[in-house]
Amino acid sequence: MKKREELESAIPESGLSRRKFLGATALAGAVGATGLGGAVMTRESWAAAVNEAKSKYHIAPGELDEYYGFWSGGHQGEVRVLGVPSMRELMRIPVFNVDSASGWGITNESKEILGGDRQYLNGDCHHPHVSMENGRYDGKYLFINDKANTRIARIRLDIMKTDKVTHVPNVQAIHGLRLQKVPRTNYVFCNAEFVIPQPNDGSEYSLDKSYTMFSAIDADTMEVAWQVLVDGNLDNADADYTGKYAASTCYNSEKAVDLAGTMRNDRDWVVVFNIERIEAAVRNGDFRTIGDSKVPVVNGRKGSELTRYIPVPKNPHGLNTSPDGKYFIANGKLSPTVSVIAIEKLDDIFADRIELRDAIVAEPELGLGPLHTTFDGRGNGYTTLFIDSQVCKWNIADAIRHYNGEDVNYIRQKLDVHYQPGHNHASLTESRDADGKWLVVLSKFSKDRFLPVGPLHPENDQLIDISGEEMKLVHDGPTYAEPHDCILVRRDQIKTKKIYDRDDPYFASCRKQAEQDGVTLEADNTVIRDGNKVRVYMTSVAPQFGVTEFKVKEGDEVTVYVTNLDTIEDVTHGFCMVNHGVSMEISPQQTASVTFTAGKPGVYWYYCNWFCHALHMEMGGRMLVEKA
Numbered sequence: 001m002k003k004r005e006e007l008e009s010a011i012p013e014s015g016l017s018r019r020k021f022l023g024a025t026a027l028a029g030a031v032g033a034t035g036l037g038g039a040v041m042t043r044e045s046w047a048a049a050v051n052e053a054k055s056k057y058h059i060a061p062g063e064l065d066e067y068y069g070f071w072s073g074g075h076q077g078e079v080r081v082l083g084v085p086s087m088r089e090l091m092r093i094p095v096f097n098v099d100s101a102s103g104w105g106i107t108n109e110s111k112e113i114l115g116g117d118r119q120y121l122n123g124d125c126h127h128p129h130v131s132m133e134n135g136r137y138d139g140k141y142l143f144i145n146d147k148a149n150t151r152i153a154r155i156r157l158d159i160m161k162t163d164k165v166t167h168v169p170n171v172q173a174i175h176g177l178r179l180q181k182v183p184r185t186n187y188v189f190c191n192a193e194f195v196i197p198q199p200n201d202g203s204e205y206s207l208d209k210s211y212t213m214f215s216a217i218d219a220d221t222m223e224v225a226w227q228v229l230v231d232g233n234l235d236n237a238d239a240d241y242t243g244k245y246a247a248s249t250c251y252n253s254e255k256a257v258d259l260a261g262t263m264r265n266d267r268d269w270v271v272v273f274n275i276e277r278i279e280a281a282v283r284n285g286d287f288r289t290i291g292d293s294k295v296p297v298v299n300g301r302k303g304s305e306l307t308r309y310i311p312v313p314k315n316p317h318g319l320n321t322s323p324d325g326k327y328f329i330a331n332g333k334l335s336p337t338v339s340v341i342a343i344e345k346l347d348d349i350f351a352d353r354i355e356l357r358d359a360i361v362a363e364p365e366l367g368l369g370p371l372h373t374t375f376d377g378r379g380n381g382y383t384t385l386f387i388d389s390q391v392c393k394w395n396i397a398d399a400i401r402h403y404n405g406e407d408v409n410y411i412r413q414k415l416d417v418h419y420q421p422g423h424n425h426a427s428l429t430e431s432r433d434a435d436g437k438w439l440v441v442l443s444k445f446s447k448d449r450f451l452p453v454g455p456l457h458p459e460n461d462q463l464i465d466i467s468g469e470e471m472k473l474v475h476d477g478p479t480y481a482e483p484h485d486c487i488l489v490r491r492d493q494i495k496t497k498k499i500y501d502r503d504d505p506y507f508a509s510c511r512k513q514a515e516q517d518g519v520t521l522e523a524d525n526t527v528i529r530d531g532n533k534v535r536v537y538m539t540s541v542a543p544q545f546g547v548t549e550f551k552v553k554e555g556d557e558v559t560v561y562v563t564n565l566d567t568i569e570d571v572t573h574g575f576c577m578v579n580h581g582v583s584m585e586i587s588p589q590q591t592a593s594v595t596f597t598a599g600k601p602g603v604y605w606y607y608c609n610w611f612c613h614a615l616h617m618e619m620g621g622r623m624l625v626e627k628a
Contacts, residue, residue, distance in 0.1 A: 056465055057474045059086035067427055067488045069440065070128045070142055071461075073097075074482030077123025079144055079155060084427070084488055085438055087463055087477045095153045095162050096123020096146045103584025104162075108559070108593045109507060113165050124148035126484040127177040127236075130157070130493075131185040131219065135241050135325075135432040139493040141219070143188050145177040152177070152190055152217055156506075158497050163506065164222040169293035171213045171227070172196055176236035176319070179219070180275075181431075182243045187225065187275075188217040189246050191234035195255065198229070199291040207255045214248060214273060214300065226282050228300035230271055230307065231255075236318050236372075240343050241325030241432070246273045247341070249316040249330050250309075263334060268316055269309040270330045270341060274350055277306045308349050310356045312339040318372035318423075322381070323434035327361075327396065329381060331370040337363045338370050338383060340399060364399040364410050366392040374426040376436030376466055380412060384421035384441065390414045391424060391441055391464070393471060415471045417462055419445040423485040426466060430487065439464040439471070442483055450478045459483065498569040499588040507591040510561055521563045521591050527551075534598075536560045540573045540586065543613035545606075548621035552598045554628045559595040562586045566612075574609035577623065583609055601627045 065083030171192030
C-alpha cells in the first residue's frame with residue numbers, strides 16, 4: 001500500500017494541496033480499511049469523481065431537497081431541521097432551551113408547555129424520532145428526549161413547534177428513546193439511564209438498592225402510561241415491527257459508581273420487554289406506585305415474566321432494529337462485536353423453550369468501538385467504530401452464515417470518517433421504507449477539517465453516498481454542540497402549514513382569556529385594566545401594530561397579546577419591548593402573548609423585530625410608564 005505522500009505526488013501537476021487530495025480521495029470512494037485505496041488517482045479521475053458526487057448531493061438554487069433531516073441539538077436543547085442531501089440548515093426548533101427569536105421560553109404559551117415554575121434553562125437532546133403508522137413515518141410528530149432534566153417533548157411537524165413536554169417521574173436522565181412502530185405510535189418508549197433509590201426521598205442511598213426504569217409515554221396525551229423497574233443502567237432502545245417487543249441495551253450490570261467498576265463484567269445485557277405482558281399486568285393491578293406519582297410501576301428485574309435479560313458483550317450501547325423487522329442489533333462499545341438478536345426467537349425465549357443466548361444468531365467482529373448500526377434496506381448494516389474512526393459496512397446474512405461456521409467474509413467496506421463517529425443514520429432507515437441512498441455520520445471531533453475558531457471546535461457531520469456498492473464520502477459540515485443523532489424523512493411525508501388556522505389549539509389559552517375580557521382577538525385593539533394587571537390586545541398588519549401607545553404604572557403586570565392578521569405566507573411579525581427582556585414571533589394568523597413587569601417610570605418603545613415590510617423600521621409603538 002502506497003503512502004499518502006506517494007499518492008499525492010502521483011497526481012501530475014494538479015496543484016492540489018494534501019488536504020484537497022485527501023478530500024478527492026474520499027469523494028471518489030477510494031477510502032478503504034486503511035483510509036486509502038490501492039489505486040493511484042489521476043487528475044482526470046479525481047475530477048470525474050468530484051462531478052459524480054456533485055450531481056447527487058448538490059441542490060441548485062431554487063431546488064428542493066429530497067429529505068427533511070431532524071438533528072438533535074444536544075446541550076443546546078433544540079432540534080435542527082436540515083435539507084438532505086444539501087445539508088442546508090432550514091430551521092431551529094427550540095424545545096428545552098430559551099430562544100429570543102421565537103420567544104420560546106419567554107411567551108406565556110411556551111412557558112405553559114415547559115411546565116411553568118418547573119421550567120429549566122438547559123436541556124440535553126439526544127434522540128429525535130418521527131411518529132409512525134404501520135411501520136412508516138406519518139409525519140405528524142417528532143419526539144425528543146431531555147437527558148439533563150428527565151423530560152420528553154413532542155413537536156408538531158405541521159408547524160414545527162413543540163406542543164407538549166412531559167416530566168417523567170421516578171427516574172433520572174431520560175436517554176434512549178424510540179417509538180412503537182405498529183399498528184401506530186401509541187407509545188413513546190424511553191430509558192432512564194441512572195439508577196436511583198425507589199423512592200428517591202433521602203431515606204436510602206445504597207447502589208445495591210437503586211434501580212432505573214423503562215417508561216412508556218402515551219403518544220397522544222403525553223402522559224406516562226406505565227414504567228418497568230429494571231436492573232442496570234439502561235442505554236439505547238428500539239421496538240419491533242409487531243408491536244409486541246421492545247428492547248434496550250443495559251450497561252453497568254455491576255452497579256458501580258467508579259469507571260473501573262462499570263467495566264468489570266465481560267457481558268452486560270439487552271433487556272427485552274414483552275409489551276403485551278406488561279399491559280396485562282397493569283390491567284390486572286399487578287403494580288405499585290412510588291412516592292407522589294400515580295404511574296403504575298411493574299417489576300421487570302431479572303427473573304420477571306415481563307422481561308428477559310440476554311447476555312451480550314460488553315457495555316453495549318446502540319440498539320437498532322433492522323428494517324425487515326427480523327433483528328435487534330446491539331453494539332458492543334467495549335467489544336469489537338455487535339450482537340444480532342433474532343426477533344422471531346423471542347417467543348421461545350419468553351416461553352423458556354430455548355436459552356437466552358440462543359436468540360443470538362450472529363456476533364460479527366467489526367472493529368474497535370462499535371456504537372450504532374443503521375441499514376440500507378438491502379441486507380447491509382453500517383456500524384460506527386468510534387475508536388477506529390470508521391464506518392463499517394457489513395452483510396447481515398453473511399454474518400449469520402459465518403456465525404454458523406461457514407468461511408465467508410461479511411465485511412463489505414470500511415470508510416474513514418473524521419473523527420470518532422457516534423450515531424449514524426441512513427435515509428428512512430427506521431421504517432419499512434429504508435431506501436439505501438444516504439448515510440449521515442455524526443462525528444464528535446472535527447480537529448483540522450475547518451477554519452480554526454478557538455479552543456472550542458465544532459463537531460463534524462458527514463454525508464455519505466451509499467446508493468452503490470461502495471460508500472462515498474461527499475460532504476463535511478461543521479456543527480455546534482452537540483448534534484447527537486438525526487433522522488431522515490422523505491419530504492412528501494411531512495405536510496406543513498403555510499399559515500395558522502385561527503382555531504389552532506396552540507393559542508387556545510389566548511382566546512380563552514380574550515373571551516373572559518369580552519375581546520375579539522381578530523378585531524379589537526384595546527387595553528383591559530384589572531387592578532395592577534394590564535392586558536393589552538393588539539392586531540398587527542404589515543407594517544403597523546393596532547395599538548401604538550398605552551399607559552401602565554410602574555410595577556404593573558403587563559400581558560401583551562398580538563394577533564397577526566396577515567394572510568400571506570412568510571409575513572411574520574415580532575414584538576420586542578425595549579429594556580424588558582421581552583421578544584416573540586407571531587406568524588401569519590397566529591396569536592401570541594407575553595407577560596412582564598413594567599419597569600421604572602418613563603417611555604419604552606416596542607417594535608417589530610422580524611423584518612416584514614419595506615416600512616418595517618416604522619412598525620412600533622410606545623409604552624408609557626407612570627409612577628405607581
